[in-house]
Amino acid sequence: MGVHHVSDKADFESQLASAGSKLVVVDFFATWCGPCKMISPALDKMSEELVADVVFLKVDVDENEDIATDHKVTVMPTFLLFRNGQKVDEFSGANESKLRELITKNNCGDSNGCIELTKNEKTGIATICISNYKKRNALNDKLVDQLSQAITQLEEWPTVKTSAYCVT
16 A cells, blocks of 8 residues: 555544554655655555555644644654554654664554564665564564574675664
């Protein structure tokens, strides 16, 4: 589906409601905002990568001042993350790695967790992140399989300098 451009408040509320338990990432932006333009291609890419799991919305604050005001958005870009119609996280700025981190952290829903492998193309540093798992003393079979696959992928990246592991 890609990124849905919200037309008005009713459309915004409808999109949140129809997403159900899926994570919804809302990009509050302005057409005149330089950092908004810089992060937009990354947001488009993430929306294609995560099309099955995450709903991406864009809200032009100049066309939809009421939505921005309702959510106390004063800085662009601001990203609000929702699940089941409730805000679960937010941040402001054009930082792709921070946005990916928040999406990973919040995209595990009610499961026992998830694993994401990312690589910073500039530094060559790869990160394996285990997020939101409830049983910290015993990973379930799904997580073990995901971790094994992520480590295998990591070993196949010839330009990786260092790897980092995080548990949230």
